Amino acid sequence: MIGITSYGAYIPTFRLSRDMIAKAWGRGSLGGERAVANNDEDSTTMAVGAVFDCLQGQNRRDIQGLFFASTTAPYSEKQISPIVAKTVDLGNEILTYDFANGLRAGTSALRAAIDTVGNGSATNILSVAADCRLAYPQSDAEQAFGDGAAALMVGNSKVIASFEGHYALANEMMDVWRKTEDTFVQTWEGRWVLGEGYSKLITKAISGLLNKKGIDPKSVSWLALPAPNLRSHRQIAQSLGFDMKTQAVDPLLANIGDCGAAHPLMILVSALERAKSGDTILLASYGDGAEAFLFKVTDEIVQMKKRRGIEGYLNTGIPLATYEKYLSYRNLLESKPGEPFRLLPSATSYWRDQNSILSFHGSKCRNCGTVGFPIQRVCYTCLAKDDFDEIRLSDKLGQVFTYSIDNLAGRSDDPVVVQTMVETEEDKARVYCMMTDCRPEEIRVGMPVEFTFRKIYEGAGFHNYFWKCRPLRRGGK
Amino acid sequence: MQSIKDRVAIVGMGCSKFGERWDAGLNDLAIEAVYEAYQDAGVGPKDIQACYLGTVSAPLTGIAGTVASEALKLRDIPVIRNENWCASGHIAMIEAFMAVASGIYDVVLALGVEKLKDTGFPGLGTGRGMHPVIEARRTSPGSFALLATRYFHTYGIDPQKGKEIIGKIAIKNHHNGALSPKAHFHNEITLENVMKAPIVAWPLGLYDCCGNSDGAAAAIITRTDIAKRFRSDPIYIKGFGVAMDSMIPHFRPEFGWTSFDAMVKSSRKAYEQAGISNPREEIDIAEVHDCFSITELAIYEDLGFSPRGRASEDIESGFFTLEGGLPVNTDGGLKCFGHPMGASGIRMTYEIYKQLQQKVDNPKRQVKNPRRGLSHTFGGPPQLSAVAILGNEKG
Incomplete structure (x- = not known):
């Protein structure tokens, strides 16, 4: 069948x-x-x-x-x-x-x-x-x-x-x-x-x-x-x-x-x-x-x-x-760009780091279990070198550990950037990212979030995609 | 490992006027600070055997040490440039201490200089440091607001109350800045000003953020045994500490966001060299890295000035005011003096140096008979800390 x-x-x-x-x-x-x-x-x-x-x-x-x-x-x-x-x-x-x-x-x-x-x-x-x-x-x-x-x-x-x-x-x-x-x-x-x-x-x-x-x-x-x-x-x-x-x-x-x-x-x-x-x-x-x-x-x-x-x-x-x-x-009204990013993207580094950037893998230390993101060759906790398994963080849930509502970092049509420190529930991995699709006034420490794949910006002539977090959307059955 | 204590002395210092120096380029700022330092030490360009230069951003890269060789004509000597974000000048000065302590050089110039106001943007810009894609789109206030949010959460402080507490740090620094002729800002502010100010990055408002300024500061450094050839009141180096954390500790598991290991470790190393066991009692004056009001609060605890979680009690009691037990940021701090990154650590040291010599440019902010002072910078998004301790007598 x-x-x-x-x-x-x-x-x-x-x-x-x-x-x-x-x-x-x-x-x-x-x-x-x-x-x-x-x-x-x-x-x-x-x-x-x-x-x-x-x-x-x-x-x-x-x-x-x-x-x-x-x-x-x-x-x-x-x-x-x-x-x-x-x-x-x-x-x-x-x-x-x-x-x-x-x-x-x-x-x-x-x-x-x-x-x-x-x-x-x-x-x-x-x-x-x-x-x-x-x-x-x-x-x-x-x-x-x-x-x-x-x-x-x-x-x-x-x-x-x-x-x-x-x-x-x-x-x-x-x-x-x-x-x-x-x-x-x-x-x-x-x-x-x-x-x-x-x-x-x-x-x-x-x-x-x-x-x-x-x-x-x-x-x-x-x-x-x-x-x-x-x-x-x-x-x-x-x-x-x-x-x-x-x-x-x-x-x-x-x-x-x-x-x-x-x-x-x-x-x-x-x-x-x-x-x-x-x-x-x-x-x-x-x-x-x-x-x-x-x-x-x-x-x-x-x-x-x-x-x-x-x-x-x-x-x-x-x-x-x-x-x-x-x-x-939709770029039908041109918005004043935010300040230029100080770091230039590179197709080679994007390609080299794609397990972290696209697949959103972290490294789980085989020696002590610490989960690092992006993938860490030397463990944050026990310093073991190249002794880790890659684990996928994209479908893990997390909580807001701390955040700030940055009024200067965005572009003119969307001036507010919510910087978020996420701690994943399962592995306590820390992910520092932007929050999207949110009402800034509702954000609290401890708020449940999930990860969502987004376009970060366009540098070096190509689309730069990465992950953000968003308040957990609770619908579904 | 040996201590630097009493092996090195500062015999001359200079500091430019800080502020929006539309009139001055990088080179002009350097000349203003360095020639004041030459005069203070009674030396000239031909006496300088090596230069340690701290500058971060203008232009971003590719200028090597040419500020010194172009503007100051310090040719045919080593010019060693240090880039460590907001601690660049401070660490350049510490490198100068070590160069002199090694015995290789007798007279060394440390110079910190930054020209921020040629970029066309206020603030330090967006997205620096780690990775063009993984990097969140952030500014410095947004990064340090992460600390405020978590600190208030951890200690159960209502954010509005928290804003009042850190607002008092800004009020203190504005008061001191008003007494400081070379500072960027000279206005006193009230709690009402603080609470009604526009939010820059919640929970930080306008008055929680330091000035974005141009400026330069310089020091002439020599060996203790020959220091009195230059002046009768040299200032002695008692200790230093530098500590680096991960590129951005944001990703480090278990990072607490109420305290920074780099600040704790760098200050303990400096105290150990200086023989200080109780900094709250033994430090008489401190210039610390108040890039944001919440940062100064965390510094009180990480540098051991206040018990953990209880800095607010010292803020309320006025412990860190000019009249308090440990005056902090007597010249207005980064908040009012301004923060041209590469210059700041040496500018702070300039204030300590003048205070210890009882030669502050406005007697109204002169602290009574200080013996030991501390300067501290904190760099990056944030992860890098440097501390230097100075004294006006040996031993």
């Missing part, structure tokens, strides 16, 4: 009220709120967040590939999948492929993972999609879009949702695109895009799969249908004969927004969160064509370890204070 063996999601902490966007432009609001990536987040860091969620209860050594999908990869020449794989601490004898250039990139990665396991090339492949797309300020899409990520593990044992079928259609039309040099998503006239593009193609893909499998819409337990808006979602579901109340999974538009290539997978995760053994899930996806997947949930679903998923992340948001912050977080 081949299918999904684990799932995870990531939704950024900050949520921007659509009324606030509307008010800034003196126009109508779509209502609700949208998820906004912090200024230290991008598709790489959000993908890492979703993969960590998906890895709950999984053995990293069993994973033989990581497929990354996005239309907003932070590099146009350089794979993101190896960054994510190294950061989540997979081995190096793995497949790393990136999928890009279309809104079906996420489901393409999922389909490729299914085929890779299906043809015997691997037993477990992680597929992850993340997106952080930009719409023109003042446009409907600015309100409708959101930022987020989802990850699915595909394997051939302990399958929680078996792969039962797939149907795909290619379609060429200039409905939605971004040229290489474009910042914002471009579209042709909306009625044509929706009528001849989305509605026609996604209907054909879903009915094509139903016909191929010889099943009736009524027998499908959950319809995971991404849509550009709630009206289209309802129209498509109802016209195909699905019941909105009992079958259609919430398309996550009201409170997260359309997360591009990640969106279909996020809705699939949401479906898996509510599915029971024996349920069937129909997943659809649109972009330069359309495709549909059929999954059947197994008894293994009850074995899933606790994770945040869509539900957990959805319920732990913090309102973003202003629309202007959103603009500057």
Whole structure:
């Protein structure tokens, strides 16, 4: 049996009220709120967040590939999948492929993972999609879009949702695109895009799969249908004969927004969160064509370890204070840079120290047990030399040992930097880092925190990623 | 290991005006301090056999010892540059003590100089020291605020009350600075000023932070046995200590954040050399590294001036004021005199030297008959400490 063996999601902490966007432009609001990536987040860091969620209860050594999908990869020449794989601490004898250039990139990665396991090339492949797309300020899409990520593990044992079928259609039309040099998503006239593009193609893909499998819409337990808006979602579901109340999974538009290539997978995760053994899930996806997947949930679903998923992340948001912050977080309003860093990054030192910087390994002394971070060749406590095991700190919880709220260290749109001394609960390792996604007035000594992978800054012409801490997000089941 | 006690003496010192010296470059500041020191010792450039130079940041690297050879024309002698963050000048001076004690040189110049106000930024900048990526985006106030937060937490002090306690240190140093002509700031402040001041890095406000200044200080150092050839009242070196901790102790397991091993160890080594067993009683005056008010509080405890966890009692009782049992930072300290890093340790020693000679430039801050004084610097983010003890008589 081949299918999904684990799932995870990531939704950024900050949520921007659509009324606030509307008010800034003196126009109508779509209502609700949208998820906004912090200024230290991008598709790489959000993908890492979703993969960590998906890895709950999984053995990293069993994973033989990581497929990354996005239309907003932070590099146009350089794979993101190896960054994510190294950061989540997979081995190096793995497949790393990136999928890009279309809104079906996420489901393409999922389909490729299914085929890779299906043809015997691997037993477990992680597929992850993340997106952080930009719409023109003042446009409907600015309100409708959101930022987020989802990850699915595909394997051939302990399958929680078996792969039962797939149907795909290619379609060429200039409905939605971004040229290489474009910042914002471009579209042709909306009625044509929706009528001849989305509605026609996604209907054909879903009915094509139903016909191929010889099943009736009524027998499908959950319809995971991404849509550009709630009206289209309802129209498509109802016209195909699905019941909105009992079958259609919430398309996550009201409170997260359309997360591009990640969106279909996020809705699939949401479906898996509510599915029971024996349920069937129909997943659809649109972009330069359309495709549909059929999954059947197994008894293994009850074995899933606790994770945040869509539900957990959805319920732990913090309102973003202003629309202007959103603009500057996305570099649409240029903010005055903070003081220049006095230390220049170097690709060689970044490469040499990647076990500490990316995989977030510390050293545990074999002689006295002291855990040092970054990796210490000479033990802090007993001075033993080169006698340690590397241990992963990224998924350890910690507490604030001490902190300061530095009003000078940031940049003009985010002047406050919370310096934090974290002590991990388990090994009492000390990690000195910045705190992100927080309300500074709520920070206390002893506050529980977790680590989160972030973009620190851009020096030497490349993205400098490292870890920060954030107040523990308590959602999930 | 031998003690340095009474083997070396300072016979001349100079100190530039500290402050926002838009008028002066690095070289001008060095000339101002060194020529005062020459005059004080009755020597000239041709008498200097070696120069120990402490400077940190301007320009960051690549100037070697050329401040001395360019500005002062001290050519054809060794100029040894020391960079140890805020203790740079202090440790350069200690190296000069050792060079003289070794017998290799008879007359040595120690010079600390820093030009901070050419960078275009207030403060010392962001992100220095460890690693371009692992380094948190931090400033100095943010780093030392970590100490305040943990100290208040450990001793159960409400942060507002804690701010009042350390605020009194700033009030004291502003009072002393107002009596100090060469200091950067000369304004008295009140507790209300302290509590209402803008927050720089919680819980530290504006008046908890030292001045960001330009300045230079210099010392002429010689052997004790020939010191009286230069002047009748040389000041003798009684002991010193220097200690370094990890690059940043933030990552060191079990680091407590209320106290710093480097301060404890460096001061104990200096006391041992000087034969001091009870610093609270035996030190008459001290110039310590009050880069932030909370740092001065930690110093009281780490240097053994106050019992552990009880510095606040001495602050409340005025023990460290000009009239108190152990006057600290009589010239205004880093808070008011200013903190051009490389210059600070020698500037502190200048105040001790003048106090021990009873020759302070404003008699209103002259301490009565001090015999032994201490200067102390604390460097980095923080991990490096240097202490020197001086006396006005042998034995």
